[in-house]
Amino acid sequence: MSYVNNIKMFVRVYDLGSMSAAARDQRTSPAVASARISELEKYLGVRLFSRTTRSLQPTENGRIFYEGARKVLDAIDEAEAAVMDMTQNPRGTIFVSAPLGVGRRFIAPQVPVFKEMYPQIDVRLRLSDRVIDVTAEGLDVAFHLGMLDDSTLKVRLITDCPRVLCAAPAYVARRGMPADGAALVAEKHDCLNLRFPGAKEFQWALQTTDGVRRFEITGPFESDDGDVLTGWALDGRGIVMKPVFEVADHLRSGALVPVAVTTPPLPTQLSSLSQHRRLKDPKVKLFTDYMAAHVRDAVRRATEGPQGA
Numbered sequence: 001m002s003y004v005n006n007i008k009m010f011v012r013v014y015d016l017g018s019m020s021a022a023a024r025d026q027r028t029s030p031a032v033a034s035a036r037i038s039e040l041e042k043y044l045g046v047r048l049f050s051r052t053t054r055s056l057q058p059t060e061n062g063r064i065f066y067e068g069a070r071k072v073l074d075a076i077d078e079a080e081a082a083v084m085d086m087t088q089n090p091r092g093t094i095f096v097s098a099p100l101g102v103g104r105r106f107i108a109p110q111v112p113v114f115k116e117m118y119p120q121i122d123v124r125l126r127l128s129d130r131v132i133d134v135t136a137e138g139l140d141v142a143f144h145l146g147m148l149d150d151s152t153l154k155v156r157l158i159t160d161c162p163r164v165l166c167a168a169p170a171y172v173a174r175r176g177m178p179a180d181g182a183a184l185v186a187e188k189h190d191c192l193n194l195r196f197p198g199a200k201e202f203q204w205a206l207q208t209t210d211g212v213r214r215f216e217i218t219g220p221f222e223s224d225d226g227d228v229l230t231g232w233a234l235d236g237r238g239i240v241m242k243p244v245f246e247v248a249d250h251l252r253s254g255a256l257v258p259v260a261v262t263t264p265p266l267p268t269q270l271s272s273l274s275q276h277r278r279l280k281d282p283k284v285k286l287f288t289d290y291m292a293a294h295v296r297d298a299v300r301r302a303t304e305g306p307q308g309a
Contacts (some may be wrong), residue, residue, distance in 0.1 A: 004076065006040040007069045009033055012056055014066050015136050025138065032180035033208050046296045064153055091120035097134075099217045103127035103228050105302075106295045109145065114290055129194065129226050134273050135258060140284045142273045143291075146245065153273045156288070159296045161243040162303055163265040165204075166256040167220040170236035178239070181206040181215040181263040191217035191239035192229045203223065204241055206263040211261075241265050270295065 012022035013033065013050040023033040031296065041048050048062035058066065098107045104127065111216070113125050126132075126139075134142045134153055148155060171190075178184050184191065191204070203214040219238050223229055230247060239259055240247075250256040272292060277285050 002226055003040075003043070004072075006036045006043075007072060009036040010040055011066065011069050011073060012138060013037060013049070013056070014062065015054065015138055019056060038147070053110045071217055073128065076275065080281075082198045089120070090118050090286055092281075093139045094122060094250045094282050094283055094287050095124050095125045095138060096141050096143075097128065097132050097137070097139055098289070099145045100127050100129050101243065102295065104227070106298045107244070109290060110291060110294050116285060117290075118286065121287070123287070129224055135275060136139075140274060140281070141288050142271055143295075144271050146268055148269070148271060148273075154276050154278075156272045156274075156292065158270045158272060158292045159272055159299050161245060161299060162267050163241055164244050164247065164251070164258055165206075165239055165241050165265060166233065166247060166251065167239045167259050168234055168236040169257055170258065171233075171255060172239060172267055174236070175273070178215070178260045180260050180261060181208065181213060184217055184239070184260060185215050185254045188218065190221070191219040192232050192238045192240040193219055193222040194226055195222040195224065195228060205266045206260070207266060208263050212266060243268060245299050248302045270299065 009022060009026060011087055012025050014028055016022050016025065019033050020030045021035070021230070023030045024031065025155070037206070038046065040203075044061075044065070046061040046065075047059050048065060050057045050059055103125065106128070109124060114234060115121065123139045126137075132139070132142055145161070168297065173235050176187065178187060178189055178261060183189070184204075193202075195202075202216075204217050205212055221229075221232055223232075224248065226242070230242060230250070232238060233242075233247075234250065234255055247256055251258070272288050274284065
């Protein structure tokens with residue numbers, strides 16, 4: 001299997017554009033990753049990457065070899081899936097990503113439970129609120145919170161997620177209670193923004209009596225971590241727009257209160273994304289089915305009641 005492992009390492013280096021990143025992905029050292037690439041280059045008799053101290057770029061031969069190597073690995077994945085019994089002998093490793101809020105609350109606690117049910121399946125979970133390229137990152141399934149544009153991926157809607165605008169009572173006492181989305185802008189309220197490279201939502205889409213309107217909000221604080229925004233809101237730093245399930249406990253306790261309630265946010269959606277070929281793998285389908293059912297139920301329970309708290 002050493003030749004296949006070398007091909008796998010080459011594909012991960014190519015996809016991630018970094019020897020060290022590929023090494024971390026494959027749970028090995030950069031030295032081992034480099035040695036595998038060198039062994040593959042020696043076997044093929046060509047250079048696959050041009051390397052300097054600052055950059056690593058695929059050569060023309062590397063680009064050509066990647067297309068064939070990717071097909072080889074896909075064929076191996078499909079062949080392995082075909083001979084595995086989905087319910088009796090599922091095994092292998094699943095690469096998963098999820099947003100921080102969903103991952104910490106719902107996915108991560110269930111991974112050990114899933115592992116107990118299927119002890120020969122390993123799960124590598126990555127949590128991030130950033131937009132992740134499922135194909136480039138080599139993921140089997142990515143959970144996505146937000147509305148999706150047209151995608152070449154297989155999209156499975158798990159559940160709709162109501163959202164709420166909320167703030168700490170201390171903020172409301174200091175700045176006043178905004179009546180609606182227009183007041184957010186006119187009164188220059190401090191709005192807490194989820195921003196990161198690739199983020200598209202720089203306006204808040206709210207439901208009004210005239211239909212959906214987008215309000216250009218401003219504020220002094222931004223972060224690429226949704227839980228950081230919640231923390232700032234709890235500290236009275238501003239108004240945050242969150243899925244209800246992420247702040248349900250704070251709404252019930254009164255640590256956060258709904259604001260601009262006459263113009264609530266549009267709900268968002270929680271979906272799973274996979275490359276079409278990945279869903280042919282029984283272990284991926286098992287994991288996705290299990291998590292989708294669990295998360296759907298957990299979101300429903302978390303959102304019962306607190307919207308109007």
